[in-house]
Amino acid sequence: MPYKSFVLPAIGVVVLVLGFMLFGGLGDNLVYYLTPAEAVAQRADFPDAERFRLGGLVQEGTLQETDGGVFFVVTDGDKSIDVVHTGAPPQLFQEGIGVVVEGSWSADHFESDTLIVKHDEEYISEEDGNYVPPADASG
Numbered sequence: 001m002p003y004k005s006f007v008l009p010a011i012g013v014v015v016l017v018l019g020f021m022l023f024g025g026l027g028d029n030l031v032y033y034l035t036p037a038e039a040v041a042q043r044a045d046f047p048d049a050e051r052f053r054l055g056g057l058v059q060e061g062t063l064q065e066t067d068g069g070v071f072f073v074v075t076d077g078d079k080s081i082d083v084v085h086t087g088a089p090p091q092l093f094q095e096g097i098g099v100v101v102e103g104s105w106s107a108d109h110f111e112s113d114t115l116i117v118k119h120d121e122e123y124i125s126e127e128d129g130n131y132v133p134p135a136d137a138s139g
Helices: 002-024 036-041
Strands: 052-056 067-077 080-086 098-106 110-118
Touching: 036 052, 036 080, 052 080, 080 098
Parallel strands: 080 110
Antiparallel strands: 052 067, 052 098, 067 080, 098 110
């Protein structure tokens, strides 16, 4: 009897500790982003210089190179936000793709220092007949 009264609670404690270690800290590591509509609606919750992530599509016809990076507009089909990104954009960055930018509001636009492009996982080689080079590719 004493053996069972010790083992069952011990197993329960081990399961709880393992569960907390695996899933308890997960909430701190999840990173969410706001769509442009959410960012505009929650503008008061994110004053200038308060960092957050913004995700959406790069609007066609808005991409412009600047001295220190790029300017473009992120949209979710409902709202659009001007983005000034400082630094070199990733190689796959182009108009019409999904992006997540990290930064903060600065007056009426979003200033970003981190830009993550979303792309599909399908690789198509140049030898494959379906390969289409990026619009700005040279060579």
